[in-house]
Amino acid sequence: MLPNFISRTRLVALFSALLLVSTLAQAEAPPAKLANIVILATGGTIAGSGASSTTTVGYTSATVGVDNLINAVPELKKVANVRGEQVFQIASESLTNEHWLKLAKRVNVLLAQPDVDGIVITHGTDTIEETAYFLDLTVKSRKPVVVVGAMRPSTAISADGPINLYNAVLLAASKDAIGKGVLVSLNDQINAAREVTKTNTSTLDTFKTPELGMLGYIQDNRAHFYRQSTRKNTLDTEFDIGNLDVLPQVDIVYGYANVNRIALDAFVTAGAKGIIYAGVGDGSLAAQIKGPLAEARKKGVIIVRSSRVGQGIVARNGEANDDDLDFVTSDTLNPQKARILLMLGLTKTHDTKALQTMFSIY
Numbered sequence: 001m002l003p004n005f006i007s008r009t010r011l012v013a014l015f016s017a018l019l020l021v022s023t024l025a026q027a028e029a030p031p032a033k034l035a036n037i038v039i040l041a042t043g044g045t046i047a048g049s050g051a052s053s054t055t056t057v058g059y060t061s062a063t064v065g066v067d068n069l070i071n072a073v074p075e076l077k078k079v080a081n082v083r084g085e086q087v088f089q090i091a092s093e094s095l096t097n098e099h100w101l102k103l104a105k106r107v108n109v110l111l112a113q114p115d116v117d118g119i120v121i122t123h124g125t126d127t128i129e130e131t132a133y134f135l136d137l138t139v140k141s142r143k144p145v146v147v148v149g150a151m152r153p154s155t156a157i158s159a160d161g162p163i164n165l166y167n168a169v170l171l172a173a174s175k176d177a178i179g180k181g182v183l184v185s186l187n188d189q190i191n192a193a194r195e196v197t198k199t200n201t202s203t204l205d206t207f208k209t210p211e212l213g214m215l216g217y218i219q220d221n222r223a224h225f226y227r228q229s230t231r232k233n234t235l236d237t238e239f240d241i242g243n244l245d246v247l248p249q250v251d252i253v254y255g256y257a258n259v260n261r262i263a264l265d266a267f268v269t270a271g272a273k274g275i276i277y278a279g280v281g282d283g284s285l286a287a288q289i290k291g292p293l294a295e296a297r298k299k300g301v302i303i304v305r306s307s308r309v310g311q312g313i314v315a316r317n318g319e320a321n322d323d324d325l326d327f328v329t330s331d332t333l334n335p336q337k338a339r340i341l342l343m344l345g346l347t348k349t350h351d352t353k354a355l356q357t358m359f360s361i362y
């Protein structure tokens, strides 16, 4: 029963007025503006194809072109204006320094354009952490850059590429991703380029930031951040690859029981400007490698003590007297990422104190 002070006619008039106001409000509200995201495709398993839908190993990487990757996920159009570019089409284990320079230059050109809001890079997972860290140190923009891959080829049952690509575009379009450095996203998770590493040869949850932890999740069509890396990246680094066509040669020597100097000497003879020593434990040096490393240093080669362990800080002047040897330590960077920082560092200086500072700020 209506209270008798409101007549039916008045009620109808009231509803009509409310309807009109809400229709006008909707008509005047600007349409939601979608972010402009460029997808740079480089190959990898996300663009791979197998002999059958159950082929999840032994497939061929880097066969599907960027337009097909985008067309396979029509949902992308709901979250961003996407367009694709094929930068290269290779398995990521075959990437070289020259590929990194080309990719970083293209990212910088695109991000300088006002009509580009973010970049997604599709990439093989084997070296995704290296490419992401290289970009983290060389991209000159705070706009989001998300590197994404897949563990299953596009032809597999439950291929993870489409959802990973969708999530990566969501993330690149998210305001929360601005200024977070280069991000790696797979398996609904967000990790920082500096810290993420591949931990399993083949499972979908292979990407982890051991101990320090990932940055967040992508869930329910949204990026959820919980932390961020404290290390300098992108606009806050001193590295400028704009005029570089080559990077200084830096190689990795692996430590193990019964290690010998053969690989080290070969790298030095071949012209290495820097050596990352992936030592056992806390970057410990076997008696038979310490002398050869010191000799290489005296010839001008920069030596960085890192660790094959994968977690923890390599203590300066801990397992070796780095001050006396004039060595640098890698902080928490694993050998493959220490190599990237040393290559870029050597484009600026050969001073070991300045290089050591870089390992504590980047």
Ligand code: ASP
Pocket (backbone or CB within 6 Å): 043, 044, 045, 046, 061, 090, 091, 092, 093, 123, 124, 125, 126, 127, 149, 150, 151
């Ligand atoms: N070998 C492949 C690559 O890195 C593996 C992958 O993408 O998952 O290109």
